[in-house]
Amino acid sequence: MHRPWWLWCVVVACLLVVSPDRAVAADVFESWLRPAQPPADGFESFPVSPHASAGSEVRALARGQVVAVGQGGRSVTLEHLFHENHELRRVRSEYTGLEGVTWRPGQSVERGQGVGRVGAGGKREVRLLEGSRVLPDAEARRFTEARGRLPLPAEESVLLLISHAANELRMYERGREVRRVEVGFGQGEGRKRLRGDNRTPMGMYFVVDKHRGDFPGAYGAYYGGHWIRLNYPNPWDADWGVSQGVISRNVRDGIARAWRERKLTTASTKLGSGIGLHGWAGEWSLAESGGRLSWGCVVLHNPDITALYGRVPPGSMVVIF
Incomplete structure (x- = not known):
C-alpha cells in the first residue's frame, strides 16, 4: 500500500522521541x-x-x-x-x-x-x-x-558555563553563545571541598584577577601563559565548611560579602583557594589524560585560553556545574 511521504515523517519523528537508542x-x-x-x-x-x-x-x-x-x-x-x-x-x-x-x-x-x-x-x-x-x-x-x-545569568555581559560531565566551556555575551571549547579539570574526582584535594569546584563564581605572560616558579609553565582567577570559595562552599566545623560563621559571612561584591574571597582557610582558568605546559588531549590534569583549576588548550583571555573582564560570571 502506498503511504504519503508525510506519514513516514511522523513515524520517524515518533521513533526519535520514544526510542532510547535514538533519543536526543x-x-x-x-x-x-x-x-x-x-x-x-x-x-x-x-x-x-x-x-x-x-x-x-x-x-x-x-x-x-x-x-x-x-x-x-x-x-x-x-x-x-x-x-x-x-x-x-x-x-x-x-x-x-x-x-x-x-x-x-x-x-x-x-x-x-x-x-x-x-x-x-x-x-x-x-x-x-x-x-x-x-x-x-x-x-x-x-x-x-x-x-x-x-x-x-542570561543577562550577564559575559558568562562562562563549564560542564564537568561534558568537558566543555561555553562563552555567552548577553545570553548569546559566542564560543565553545574543550576543557580539563583537577586530578581528583568529585567536587572540591578542601585545600589540597586536587578537585575542581562546582558553583557560581566571578573573575577577580587576570595575568598574561611569564609565571615564576617551578610550575609556572603549567599556566600556559594565562591566568584567570575566580573567587572560590563562595557562600555555598563556606556553608559546607561551617557544617563540617572547618570555618566559623563569621568567616562564612565575610566570604559571602566579598562574593556578592564580586571580589576575592579569603585564601586562608582549609577550604583552599587559588582556583581559576589557565592553559597548560604543552598540548593535551582528553583521550590521553581523561581530562584530569590540574590541581583543581579548569584547564584550556593554549590557543583557546589565548582567544578567551581578552574577552573575559574582571567581574564576569563563571558557573561550573
Whole structure:
C-alpha cells in the first residue's frame, strides 16, 4: 500500500522521541541557562500574618507560572524557577482564601503582581513548597529574605558555563553563545571541598584577577601563559565548611560579602583557594589524560585560553556545574 511521504515523517519523528537508542539528549547548557519559563530575579518578603483587609490585593512572591487555579477562583498556585549557585531550583507558592482570581494555568506572573483579592473572611493563606514539603512560616520567611535578589545569568555581559560531565566551556555575551571549547579539570574526582584535594569546584563564581605572560616558579609553565582567577570559595562552599566545623560563621559571612561584591574571597582557610582558568605546559588531549590534569583549576588548550583571555573582564560570571 502506498503511504504519503508525510506519514513516514511522523513515524520517524515518533521513533526519535520514544526510542532510547535514538533519543536526543537535552542540551545541559541551554536547559540551565534558558529554562521552560523565565527564572525569578528575587522574592518578596513572606507575609508575617495571614490576616488582611477583605478585598485587598494579594501579590505574587516572585516571577512564576500559574500551574493551578482553585475551583471558583478561590486559590492559585505558582511555580518559580531560579538560579542558585550552580543549580536551577524550583519552588511553588500557594495562595488561598482569595476571590476574583482571573489567572489561567500556563500564564506568567511577575514578582509583586496581583494574583487575586482577599476574600470576605479577611484571611488568606500563603504557603511555600519545596517539592511536596510545605515550609513552616518561619523557614519560608528566612527563605525569601535570603533571596531578595537573584542572579539572571542570561543577562550577564559575559558568562562562562563549564560542564564537568561534558568537558566543555561555553562563552555567552548577553545570553548569546559566542564560543565553545574543550576543557580539563583537577586530578581528583568529585567536587572540591578542601585545600589540597586536587578537585575542581562546582558553583557560581566571578573573575577577580587576570595575568598574561611569564609565571615564576617551578610550575609556572603549567599556566600556559594565562591566568584567570575566580573567587572560590563562595557562600555555598563556606556553608559546607561551617557544617563540617572547618570555618566559623563569621568567616562564612565575610566570604559571602566579598562574593556578592564580586571580589576575592579569603585564601586562608582549609577550604583552599587559588582556583581559576589557565592553559597548560604543552598540548593535551582528553583521550590521553581523561581530562584530569590540574590541581583543581579548569584547564584550556593554549590557543583557546589565548582567544578567551581578552574577552573575559574582571567581574564576569563563571558557573561550573
